[in-house]
Amino acid sequence: MEGLVSSGINTIRVFGVTKHQSRFLHSSMLHLRSNRVCGTGIGVEEKKKRKQCFVMAASVGGSKVGHFENTLPSKEVLELWRKGDAVCFDVDSTVCLDEGIDELAEFCGAGKAVAEWTARAMGGSVPFEEALAARLSLFNPSWSQLQNFLQQKPPRISPGIEELVQKLKANGIDVYLVSGGFRQMIIPVASILGIPEQNIFANNLLFKSSGEFLGFDEKEPTSRSGGKAVAVQQIKKTRGFKTLTMVGDGRF
DSSP states (O other), X not given: OHHXXXXXXXXXXXXXXXXXXXXXXXGGGOEEETTEEEEOOBOOOOSSXXXXXXXXXXXXXXXXXXXXXXSSOOHHHHHHHHHOSEEEEOIIIIIBSSOHHHHHHHHTTOHHHHHHHHHHHHHTSSOHHXXXXXXXXXXXXXXXXXXXXXXXXXXXXXXXHHHHHHHHHHTTOEEEEEEEEEHHXXXXXXXXXXXXXXXXXXXXXXXXXXXXXXXXXXTSGGGSTTHHHHHHHHHHHHHTOSOEXXXXXXXX
């Protein structure tokens, strides 16, 4: 989030909620007026630990930060949705219920060790790129393991997200997936949601011709701390959006 603020993007922090609540409120919270999104509510369930969900609107200039502890969207947040040209969603623990790298590591037999590193990375005590490399080195997934994982473990989509994305698209609002996770694991998510692959900004796992794990593409902005903010800025600049909304669980 700090990266977006320092880039001159207005950010609005929305509520954190308690367990058993859906990440995305029921479709009755979505009201469409004049072919634009008039309102939505977003929440986060508590799984392994309490998290918060954020909605951030990227517009020209400004750095004011508002803080709202509501379970219903404020008028200011609704206004941001009305004016938004596009919406970027984080994927892990937002669009999907799980942390992708933790699930892949669990499948490969290194779940506990990798989950501990994930917690450190999300806490900000370790640079993201360092934590990403360390986690992958604990299990070095092969191409065949990744393919088996994708076949046996389809993505668990958060309740309400499919409906929300459909309504956004129906009202002419472009939708993007911006994640510190892996493109190979996000493509199936995008397919479910009807989001084109070119709207995915994420890391890319690299493999040798033999299928042996090689590493990850360090040129991707999302492979570094603050990379999501860089990706959002790139989307905003190259696509010419005036106002862009970012939705995620707090690490940008």
